[in-house]
Amino acid sequence: MKNIAALRINMTDDPNATPEQVSARYQAAVEMAAYADSHQFKVVSLEEHHCADNGWLPSPLIMAAAIAARTKAISINVTALLVTLYDPLRLAEDIAVIDLLSAGRFSFVAGMGYRPEEYHAMNKDYDRRGQLMDEVIEVLLKAWSGEEFSYRGRTVNIRPLPLSRPHPFFFVGGMSKAAARRAAKFGLPFYPPMAMPELEKLYYKELEKHGNSGFVYYPKEANSMLFIDDDPERAWRELAPYFLNETREYGSWKRDDVRRPSEDNITTLDGLRSHKRFEIMTPQQCLDRLRENERYTVVCHPLVGGLPIEKGWHYLSNFVDKVWLPHTESNRP
Secondary structure (H helix, E strand, O other): OOOEEEEEEOOOOOOOOOHHHHHHHHHHHHHHHHHHHHOOOOEEEEOOOOOOOOOOOOOHHHHHHHHHHHOOOOEEEEEEEEHHHOOHHHHHHHHHHHHHHOOOOEEEEEEOOOOHHHHHHOOOOHHHHHHHHHHHHHHHHHHOOOOOEEEOOEEEOOOOOOOOOOOOOEEEEOOOHHHHHHHHHHOOOEEOOOOOHHHHHHHHHHHHHHOOOOOEOOOOOOOOEEEEOOOHHHHHHHHHHHHHHHHHHHHOOOOOOOOOOOOOOOOOHHHHHHHOOEEEEOHHHHHHHHHHOOOOEEEEOOOHHHOOHHHHHHHHHHHHHHHHHHHHHHOOO
């Protein structure tokens, strides 16, 4: 069986939620990650955004550590970790600790983001983000080498060292020529969020120029967030407000000078259905898709946009009990 299941956690919520309600959702997110781990999900995917009205996850490293402590096998990935917003030495230490806690299950896509307000909030210079990206990656690689190195005029030595050698796995993310060149210069894998043949060609050319090796990875298919229900029409009416809460927030960040995947301005139920960012299927429809397409990845997003916790558990367990367990059982040798 080549199909995989993934759990998405981004903590989008009702902007009017109380701290008590938000606390319950964060605890539920960790419990859901443990549940996914116990049912052979491949990865739990986290994200990072700041100053979002609907509470988009601002602290993915803390969440990753909490999940690492409750799980045994599932990979934990942050797509993307906005590394330019951190102190680079502290970032190296925090990631090393998560790598040790997770026994090497943590990875990330190093990104720089595109929202000036996030840089303002973190007291970083948005106009220097490319330079900041280079500085952070250089410090991370030196810090994880185990050797002393010069940092801002003084010698430093970072401990503990991560378990993963030569360092915790990460991509350089981006959709620009500068991002492709940066990944090649550091000999790191490159992660554009979609197929971009010109950038891929440039990346391999730059790798050869620097004498480095690497590879490009991007999602081969636009995998939707999938919800399983015996009555999809009823479920669409129930779930649409939560889907729209998330898509409207994301859409509000659109910038004319920044290209982003899935940035269509979706404001209606019909728009949601035609865009196929979210899909609702019966168990049999999902089973048929898995059998027809071995490359298909099911992405479960049970806390989308403030969906009540009990409803989130309903849709997550629906997928596991009615689709994933029967599918994995039928594919056992």
